[in-house]
Amino acid sequence: MHKILVNRCNRLRRWRSLSLCALLCLAGGAAVAQEREPLFNIVSLSAQAEREVANDTLVAVLAAEAEGNDTAALADGVNRSMREALRATQAYKSVKARSGSYQTTPVYDKTRIVRWRVRQELRLESTDFAAATELIGKLQSTLIVARMSVGLSPEARRQTENALLSEAIAAFNERAAIARDALKAKGYRVKELQVSAGGGMQPRMYAAGAVAMRAEAVSAPALEAGTSQIQVSVSGSVQLQQ
Numbered sequence: 001m002h003k004i005l006v007n008r009c010n011r012l013r014r015w016r017s018l019s020l021c022a023l024l025c026l027a028g029g030a031a032v033a034q035e036r037e038p039l040f041n042i043v044s045l046s047a048q049a050e051r052e053v054a055n056d057t058l059v060a061v062l063a064a065e066a067e068g069n070d071t072a073a074l075a076d077g078v079n080r081s082m083r084e085a086l087r088a089t090q091a092y093k094s095v096k097a098r099s100g101s102y103q104t105t106p107v108y109d110k111t112r113i114v115r116w117r118v119r120q121e122l123r124l125e126s127t128d129f130a131a132a133t134e135l136i137g138k139l140q141s142t143l144i145v146a147r148m149s150v151g152l153s154p155e156a157r158r159q160t161e162n163a164l165l166s167e168a169i170a171a172f173n174e175r176a177a178i179a180r181d182a183l184k185a186k187g188y189r190v191k192e193l194q195v196s197a198g199g200g201m202q203p204r205m206y207a208a209g210a211v212a213m214r215a216e217a218v219s220a221p222a223l224e225a226g227t228s229q230i231q232v233s234v235s236g237s238v239q240l241q242q
Contacts, residue, residue: 041183041185041239041240041241041242042191042237042238042239042240043176043179043183043188043237043238043239043240044235044236044237045172045175045176045179045235045236045237045238046172046233046234046235046236047168047169047171047172047174047175047233047234047235048168048171048231048232048233048234049164049165049167049168049171049231049232050164050199050229050230050231050232051160051163051164051229051230052227052228052229052230053152053156053160053227053228053229053230054225054226054227055150055151055152055225055226055227055228056127056152056153056156056225057125057126057127057150057151057152057153057156058124058125058126058127058129058132058133058148058149058150058223058225059123059124059125059148059149059150059151060123060124060125060132060136060145060147060148060149061100061121061122061123061124061145061146061147061148062085062121062122062124062136062139062140062143062144062145062146063100063119063120063121063122063143063144063146064077064078064081064082064085064119064120064122064142064143065078065117065118065119065144066078066117066118066119067107067115067116067117067118068115068116069115069116071104071116071118074104074116074117074118075104075118077118078118078119078120079120081142081143082099082120082122084142085122085139085142085143086099086122088135088138088139089122089124089135089139092126092131092132092134092135094126094127094128094131094132095124095125095126095128095131095132095135096124096125096126097122097123097124098122098123098125099120099121099122099123100120100121100122100123101119101120101121102119102120102121103117103118103119103120104116104117104118104119105117105119121146122139122143124136127153129223129225133220133221133223134220136148136220136221137218137219137220137221138218140218140221141218145221148221150223150225150226151228152228152230157230160230161197161230161232164197164230164231164232165195165232165234167232168195168232168233168234169193169234171234172193172234172235172236176188176190176238179238179240180240183240185240185241185242186241186242187240187241188238188239188240188241189238189239189241190236190237190238191236191237191238191239192236192237193234193235193236194234194235194236195232195233195234196232196233196235197230197231197232197233198230198231198233199228199229199230199231
């Protein structure tokens with residue numbers, strides 16, 4: 001009798017376990033069914049907003065450079081020129097100055113080293129174009145301008161992109177409303193939305209030379225800041241409600 005009762009208890013436990021598993025499977029299936037909404041009446045759309053913004057930042061890279069056979073003398077001359085340049089930058093508080101790369105490289109004639117080149121760079125950045133170009137003109141008496149470019153500061157770019165984002169989303173909603181009306185739907189809701197920002201190609205001006213211009217004073221370089229075009233694009237899909 002005891003064995004019969006034990007067997008019945010075991011069968012009852014197995015039946016309860018199977019019932020519980022079945023209920024869990026049914027509940028999970030219902031949840032998945034609820035998550036998988038019908039994919040019909042989906043319309044893909046895109047919109048964008050763009051704006052031209054005045055460039056507000058000048059970046060220039062100048063270099064002290066010398067060539068010859070005596071590397072110690074070359075390094076000494078470059079070091080002196082750079083120290084003088086850094087002292088000159090201290091009078092221009094609105095211009096950020098930062099030391100750049102320092103290189104000593106051989107100059108070859110076919111496979112033979114004929115001389116050495118020593119070069120150190122100085123990077124200048126400023127939103128005060130007048131002060132920056134005046135400083136560059138002074139530094140050109142001992143340094144060469146390797147490259148110069150104008151563009152947008154991170155803060156100006158961020159503010160412009162934030163303003164354009166609202167415009168781009170408004171344009172996206174406008175197109176969604178047009179699709180709704182054209183397809184005679186009661187309404188729509190946004191299924192997904194992607195946002196991307198681009199543009200801001202920077203006009204560049206280059207100036208370079210093998211040796212620095214030796215003069216008491218050099219006029220400031222001519223500069224036309226120009227504009228950068230910033231664009232924000234919005235793409236995604238909406239589901240029309242019939």
